[in-house]
Amino acid sequence: MSFASKRKIGRRGLMKGAAAVAGATVAFGRAPDIWAQNIKNVTLRHAGPPVTALSIIGTQATKDLGFTVQMQATENADLLNRIMSQSSVIDCADISLTYMPYLVNRGILQTIPVKKVKMWDQTNPLMTQGKYPDGREVSKQGLAPYTVIYAADAEFKKVSQAATDWLAVVPTVTNADTLGIRPDLIKRPITSWADLISPEFKGKAALQDQPSVGVIDVAMAMEASGTIKYGNKGNMTKAEIDKTISTMMEIKKSGQFRSFWTSFDQSVNLMASGEVVIQSMWSPAVTAVRTRGVACTFQPLKEGYRGWGYTLGVMKHLSGLELDCFYEYLTWYMSGFPGSVVAREGYYSAQPAMTKKFLTDAEWDYWYGGKPAATDIMDPFGKLVEKAGHTRDGGSFDERMGNIAVWNSIFDEDRYLIRRWNEFITS
Numbered sequence: 001m002s003f004a005s006k007r008k009i010g011r012r013g014l015m016k017g018a019a020a021v022a023g024a025t026v027a028f029g030r031a032p033d034i035w036a037q038n039i040k041n042v043t044l045r046h047a048g049p050p051v052t053a054l055s056i057i058g059t060q061a062t063k064d065l066g067f068t069v070q071m072q073a074t075e076n077a078d079l080l081n082r083i084m085s086q087s088s089v090i091d092c093a094d095i096s097l098t099y100m101p102y103l104v105n106r107g108i109l110q111t112i113p114v115k116k117v118k119m120w121d122q123t124n125p126l127m128t129q130g131k132y133p134d135g136r137e138v139s140k141q142g143l144a145p146y147t148v149i150y151a152a153d154a155e156f157k158k159v160s161q162a163a164t165d166w167l168a169v170v171p172t173v174t175n176a177d178t179l180g181i182r183p184d185l186i187k188r189p190i191t192s193w194a195d196l197i198s199p200e201f202k203g204k205a206a207l208q209d210q211p212s213v214g215v216i217d218v219a220m221a222m223e224a225s226g227t228i229k230y231g232n233k234g235n236m237t238k239a240e241i242d243k244t245i246s247t248m249m250e251i252k253k254s255g256q257f258r259s260f261w262t263s264f265d266q267s268v269n270l271m272a273s274g275e276v277v278i279q280s281m282w283s284p285a286v287t288a289v290r291t292r293g294v295a296c297t298f299q300p301l302k303e304g305y306r307g308w309g310y311t312l313g314v315m316k317h318l319s320g321l322e323l324d325c326f327y328e329y330l331t332w333y334m335s336g337f338p339g340s341v342v343a344r345e346g347y348y349s350a351q352p353a354m355t356k357k358f359l360t361d362a363e364w365d366y367w368y369g370g371k372p373a374a375t376d377i378m379d380p381f382g383k384l385v386e387k388a389g390h391t392r393d394g395g396s397f398d399e400r401m402g403n404i405a406v407w408n409s410i411f412d413e414d415r416y417l418i419r420r421w422n423e424f425i426t427s
Contacts, residue, residue: 035066042067042325047083048094049076050264051284051345052173052310056380057338065332067325075263077210083108087315092326095169097309098212098408100148103168105157109313111166116327119334120170122351127171127309128163132402138307142216142234142407145171145309169311170330171350173342176305176400179217180271180281184295193217193303194225196278202256206270206279209260211421212410215241216306217280218248220405224303234409238416245420249427260425264288271296283346286393291383298346300394304405309350343367344380348397370396 046053050073058071072090074082080099083090087108095103103109114120125131130138130146138144151168152160159168181190186201196205196217207214219233228243230236236244251257258276261267268288270276281298289296312333314326339349340358348368349355356364362374370392377386386392394400411417 038321039065039067039325042322043070044068044091044322044325044329045070045072045089046092046094046329047072047074047079047090048310049073049079049096051282051347052094052338052342054341054380056341057333060337061329061332065325065328067328069329077262088317090315091318091322092329093313093315094172095311095313096408097143097145097148097169097171097311098410100143100159100168100311101410101414103156103313104159105155107316109156109168110316110318111151111154111156111168112170112314112330114163114165114167117167117170117334118331119351119354122334122354123171124174124350124352126401127174127350133398136402139304139404139406141232141405142307142409144407145174149311169313170334171309171311172333172338173347174307174309174350174401175283175347176307176394176404177280177282178301178305178394179299180267180279180286180289181297181299182271182274182277182295183297185274185277190278190299191302192224193220193301196221196280197225197251197256199254199256201278202254203258204275204277205257206259206261206267206276207257208267208280209262209425211418212414213306213408214260214280215244215248215417215421216406216408219244220303220306222247224301234406235411236413236417238413241411241413241417241420245424248424252424252427287344287346287379287385290385291379298393300400304403305394305400306406306408307401307404308408341380344378344385348401352397366392368397370394370399 044067046069053071053073055071058069061069076096083093126138127145130144147161148159149167149169149171150160150164151166152158152164154166156168179196207217216233219230222228223230227247230240259270261270264285267281267285272289272292272294283298286296286298312330318326334351334354336354336358339351339355343355343359352368365371366373366377372391373386373388375388376384379385
């Protein structure tokens with residue numbers, strides 16, 4: 001059962017968004033009766049991870065657009081397999097930027113002309129240009145978003161690190177990830193990634209069992225502890241992989257890790273139960289723990305964050321009326337309502353100005369502004385996340401996304417990493 005299906009929609013947090021959706025729908029300019037008659041039997045199948053392929057979003061899109069948007073939620077590793085092996089039963093792919101190297105020149109995605117993306121100018125330049133508002137460049141460790149979203153040609157035979165007229169995918173969601181901790185069970189400040197591998201938390205630490213994420217989290221910890229200095233933590237050499245995995249095996253043998261989780265629910269249960277007090281974690285998982293009334297912090301760390309992003313892509317087989325519907329959906333998706341839903345999980349929209357229209361002032365100030373909550377803060381399903389007066393872990397959007405140390409990525413030595421990672425997990 002998916003994350004979304006386990007929770008009921010909370011009206012309190014969505015009232016402003018629903019009103020804004022009603023106004024935004026008119027702007028699409030596709031209201032004539034003939035259009036509505038033609039599309040009423042269209043179903044657009046949106047496949048994505050459980051934290052973004054949410055039924056709330058599909059239901060609202062269906063209501064606003066006049067055709068059916070069917071959400072299919074699948075955990076990330078299985079989702080990639082579905083996209084690559086069952087692309088004919090997917091229309092719209094909610095793809096992690098990390099997976100883009102697997103999809104180049106495979107005939108799975110069709111390119112998206114930039115001129116057809118109506119809200120492209122609203123997309124954060126951090127994603128499209130690799131620059132912050134103050135002119136600083138984003139970290140080049142790992143797969144920075146702008147390096148994998150542009151297609152070098154109309155057939156997507158390769159990517160371009162410079163802007164082109166074609167997009168392989170459109171950025172939609174991003175975040176700055178760090179360690180989740182149980183502050184009530186840890187009796188001192190946590191300030192460094194090095195604490196993930198500190199013997200003090202022997203048997204109480206956990207990792208995400210995904211090579212391209214788990215190994216970067218450990219690399220952050222090892223570099224912070226002075227164990228190894230990397231050239232690029234997001235694209236290790238074979239020698240760096242060997243050093244990292246060998247050290248991880250030693251740490252594992254000592255009993256450091258309580259678990260290696262593979263799903264959202266596993267990470268939530270580990271933390272909520274107190275079996276684990278420090279671990280790799282996702283922002284919505286921290287939110288889910290808090291809604292149970294359990295203290296959980298998405299801890300800012302002095303070495304910075306691990307950044308990532310999700311995108312929307314359109315499958316190669318889509319054409320005609322269904323393709324037209326995809327572009328209507330893409331415009332709707334970028335117009336703010338989905339961004340407001342994921343904001344209440346702790347994620348950021350790639351079109352933040354549009355999202356702001358669907359959040360209350362208190363929500364915007366809390367999630368994006370880093371200000372104390374003026375009211376109680378709810379998750380997308382109406383459950384309490386934070387009491388009024390508290391500030392979001394890590395502060396504002398600029399403070400968090402402005403401190404990305406490394407991006408999730410696929411290494412050049414990806415196959416070698418996977419083999420060594422599997423040796424680590426089974427050791």
